[in-house]
Amino acid sequence: MKRLFLTLSLLAALLASCAPVDLNAPLPVYDTGVDPTSWAQVPAGEFLFGQHEEVKSTDAYEIMVTDVTTQQYADFLNAALADGTIKVEGNSVLGYYPGDPFHGIKHELEIKAGDWQYIPLADPSQRVKFDGTRFTVQEGYENHPMTMVTWFGAWGYCQYYGWRLPSELEWEKAARGTDARPFPWGWEIQRNNANFYASRDPFEDMRTFGSRSTPVGFYNGNAYDGYQTLDSRSPYGLYDMAGNVWQWIGDVQPMEGFSDRWLKGGSKDTYDMDLRIWVRNSAPPMYFSPGVGFRCVR
Template sequence: MENFVKSLCLVIFVSVFTFIPLSFAGSDGAPMVEVPGGKFKSGPDLHEVEVKSFKIDKFEVTNAQYKKFRSDFPAPDGKDDHPVVEISYFDAEAYCKAQGKRLPTREEWEKAARGEDGRLYPWGNEFDPEAANTADDGPGDTTPVGSYEKGKSPYGAMDMSGNVWEWVDAWNTPDKRYRIQLGGSYFDDKKKSTTIANLLSIPDDMHTFVGFRCVK
């Protein structure tokens, strides 16, 4: 009994004083990771931004997951575990909503990717070709989600640099013409695959190098 109490006290101490990323399954069965609320360094100028706590998909939404949502979707053969692409902003938004989730804001996505310290890549400030699927040393196509273990973010989210750009719930201009995608892709080099790089597209656009993930 005494040993049990000591063990319980240790667990409580670790839980209170140490943040440990935990996985949660979304309604679509997708694993999610917890991102704690608080301030972080944002943008190229590292200005301070604060967000509330949220959960984000650990991986980009895959062809297999999207096919369950839309049975008529022409998913490519042999790529069930690759990120779904050629998805408009509205398609991505509808999928997340159907799962009881939503698209991340720009600030949420950025914190999930770079943590609190404003790092340039999810793993640090120096590019590592073994940490992301980019044009620098990648196969020239999407890869199965989670293939680059070295590239995980401080909270355990995968592929937030490279593989595919990801839609976020943010406009680039006051006239609300262009939506933003973040994270770079297999089609882009290391300079465009940072945690602060962005791509602009009208919401109806669909590209072979743009996908998404959800939050709640």
């Protein structure tokens, strides 16, 4: 009898693990008060780059205060579709990319000039919807970071407005400022500093759908229905430079034969160690995920 009970319990638990996840489960809607169209100025000069604090320098540049939002991306798609910059084929939005240099090195992907997928449309995690003529945003996700976007899609967005994706140096400087801090806001991390795995924010339910993105600028010191966030801006006033979603970096072939693109900042799906500023993740430019977004520089 005991064995039967044990077996049935295990079976029930196993079945529960196979239960489908409701990707459209209701989510709280908050206005963070942070303007996603605003830019932060980063002055020219030296800063400490990487875990081992190499002294590097950049020119002056401006960087978006938040990640590009889903609404901003949908607006771009509508404009770009209207003027023929992008096209919709099957379940993909495609755009032209001029290709990468190719060296034929082992494991190097050849990225040729041509049309590449910006975003997939049929994936259930995609929050931008297309009705055949217009792109709209799934309700509630308007001020969330744009995800399910390839590096080409991020590159295309920035290019369209005459901007570009940040280099790794620019990204790190914007996140870190000029001291050696490991996190954009300082030296230690608490659960309400950022959206990371099991950080217990109001958008998370680890029993079912797990961690979800938070609206851009969510960790600004405000309280949302009793959930108190910490003001987690970087020294230059940027939000979400640690956690929420990984951010595509613009560097192409930072090492000869390296066809991946850097991803920085950690995400809602990673432990706090990946939120340290110098941590690198990477993926091929055609990769997309609910945990990857971007922002631009100019």
